[in-house]
Structure formats: structure tokens, C-alpha cells
């Protein structure tokens with residue numbers, strides 16, 4: 535939906551096991567054609583110059599699609615939206631004939647509403663979208679995905695694939711279990727549920743919206759990320775224990791310190807990720823004699839909090855190229871520069887005005 539809204543000329547084939555979902559997507563103009571997995575039109579589309587395959591099914595269905603792509607010797611870019619990466623990475627290595635063409639992805643946006651009814655063309659505006667390139671990821675593949683993701687209003691964050699599951703356990707999977715626990719607590723205390731829940735203020739609603747999500751999906755996510763989720767739950771038990779301890783000990787200072795620490799961290803979260811000026815900065819990084827420049831450089835930029843607006847690859851000669859990253863004015867450019875130099879890159883920075891950066895075909 536988001537991509538078709540931005541690129542109405544694009545051709546998108548939607549593949550779903552549900553004929554109702556396919557019909558609905560077609561009717562809304564969110565796909566230009568639709569197929570069920572066994573339909574011949576799926577194979578024809580993939581073999582007929584399809585540039586990107588996005589696997590956005592429940593994780594249990596992923597292997598089946600890797601097997602199909604393998605049987606069809608698909609050589610384009612493959613990405614996914616799965617909430618966990620351990621299984622999908624193993625499956626990609628085992629099942630795809632060209633596993634380096636798989637660039638794991640994960641939009642950090644979604645809805646508690648299941649199925650196509652939860653889809654919205656503006657869902658990804660202002661959201662972060664994780665990509666996990668590695669040293670085998672072709673710069674051109676990353677560039678293409680970056681272009682598509684930024685075109686729908688999301689911001690790409692590069693994250694080493696081995697760090698993904700631990701990171702999302704902390705910011706997504708533990709919070710989901712806690713949201714469900716909050717609702718469970720309230721439910722247990724409600725003789726007449728409606729009466730108690732009517733008392734719930736905005737705070738309760740803000741922190742529990744995600745608990746309405748699909749139990750099937752979230753049970754899958756929990757078990758796919760069992761080790762990191764268990765560690766996160768042990769840690770949160772400890773944190774809740776500290777609050778309880780402060781209360782039992784009558785220690786107002788400890789309670790205030792715990793609350794202050796969280797309040798400061800929460801207030802520091804920007805409401806929206808908007809650059810404060812229109813100034814752009816171009817970073818040019820030579821790519822010779824080195825694999826994985828795009829993964830390394832974009833990961834360093836993400837760690838420094840920098841936002842890459844666009845990526846270009848300038849082919850200087852047949853075997854030398856320069857990676858050009860255009861950054862908005864966010865993040866710590868000093869840290870970015872220091873880290874790139876520490877990693878052995880010879881980088882050059884130059885300011886750009888937005889006008890200069892207007893893309894010319």
C-alpha cells in the first residue's frame with residue numbers, strides 16, 4: 535500500500551494464501567496483480583524481471599518461499615519484515631542459492647490489528663526500518679532497498695544481524711509481554727470489567743495498545759526469540775523488584791531515583807525524527823579493495839545517530855567506486871568521522887544544499 539501510493543507506476547504482485555486478502559488488496563489498488571502461492575503467475579512474475587521480493591508472512595512460512603526462490607534461481611534482492619532473525623538467517627543460508635542477495639529487514643512499526651485490515655499506506659511514515667547488511671551485501675542491493683524504504687517515509691537503521699534479536703527483545707518483545715501483563719493485572723481486579731477499565735486513563739491505554747495484537751503472532755515471536763526474551767524478562771523482574779524493595783523499605787529517595795532515571799530517559803526520546811535544519815552533509819568513502827563497505831559505513835552512521843537520506847555509488851573506473859552517503863543534520867558527525875577513520879576508511883565530508891542534491895535522472 536505504502537509503496538504503490540509513492541510509486542503508482544510500479545508493478546507489485548501480492549502473494550497470499552487468503553483469496554479474500556488478495557481480492558481486497560487488488561480492489562484497493564495496493565497490488566497490480568495477486569496470486570496464491572501455487573499459482574503459475576507467481577513464478578512468471580518472479581522470473582520476469584522482478585527486482586525485489588519482500589517476505590512478510592509469519593515466520594513459519596518463510597522456508598517455503600526460500601525454497602521456491604531457490605527452485606526458480608531468483609537473483610534479485612530478497613528481504614523480509616520478520617520480527618526475529620535467528621531462524622530466517624539460518625534458513626536463508628541453507629535454502630537460498632545466492633544467500634548474499636538476502637538483506638534482512640524489520641520495520642519497527644505495525645499495528646495490533648491483524649491481517650489486511652491493519653494495513654495503512656502511511657504506517658511507515660517517520661518509523662525506523664532496520665536493515666541488516668553484512669560484508670557480502672552488494673552496495674547496489676542495499677542502495678535499492680534504502681531507496682524503496684525511504685520513499686515510503688521510513689528511516690533506515692543498519693544493525694549487525696547478530697545483534698538484531700537481542701536488541702528487539704529489549705525494545706519490542708519484553709514490552710509486549712509487559713503490556714499483556716498490565717492488562718492481565720487489571721482484568722484480575724475487575725469484577726465488572728467495564729467499570730474498572732472505564733477508570734483507565736490515557737497512560738494505561740498508551741502502554742497497553744500492543745497487548746491487543748495477535749496471540750498467535752506473538753507466541754511465535756516469543757518462541758523464535760526465546761533466549762533473548764528470557765534474559766530480558768529476568769532483567770525486568772529485577773527492575774520491578776527494585777521498585778518493590780524501595781517501597782517496602784520506605785525509601786523515598788530510592789523510589790525517586792528510579793523514577794527520575796526513567797523519566798529523563800523517556801523525555802530524551804524525540805517525539806518525531808525531524809532534522810532541525812535543511813542542511814545536508816555528503817560523506818564520500820572510497821570502496822576499493824574492501825568488501826562490505828556499505829554494511830560497515832551505514833552501521834557506523836546508525837550507531838552515531840546519523841540519518842542517511844540517500845546513497846549513491848559513483849563508479850570512478852571499472853574497478854574503483856566511491857560510496858556517497860547524504861546525511862541530514864542529525865546525530866554525532868564527530869563520532870561518525872572518528873569511527874570511520876578508526877575503521878580504516880579515508881573519508882571526505884562536504885556540506886550540500888538541498889538544491890544541489892535534487893536528483894537528476
Ligand SMILES: NC(=O)C1=CN([C@@H]2O[C@H](COP(=O)(O)OP(=O)(O)OC[C@H]3O[C@@H](n4cnc5c(N)ncnc54)[C@H](O)[C@@H]3O)[C@@H](O)[C@H]2O)C=CC1
Nearest residue numbers: 550551552590591592593595615616617643644645648649
Ligand atoms: N504486526 C506488526 O505490527 C509487525 C509484524 N512484523 C512481522 O511481519 C510479518 C507479518 O506480520 P503481520 O503482517 O503482522 O501478520 P498478519 O497476520 O497481519 O498478516 C500476515 C499475512 O500473511 C498471510 N499468510 C499466512 N501464511 C502465508 C503463507 N504461507 N503464504 C502467503 N501468505 C501467508 C496471511 O493470510 C496474512 O494476510 C511477521 O513475520 C511479523 O513478525 C514486523 C513488524 C511489525
Ligand SMILES: O=C(O)C(=O)Cc1ccc(O)cc1
Nearest residue numbers: 617641642643644645646744
Ligand atoms: O504496534 C506497534 O506499535 C508496534 O510496535 C508493532 C510492532 C510489532 C512487531 C514488531 O516486530 C515491530 C513492531
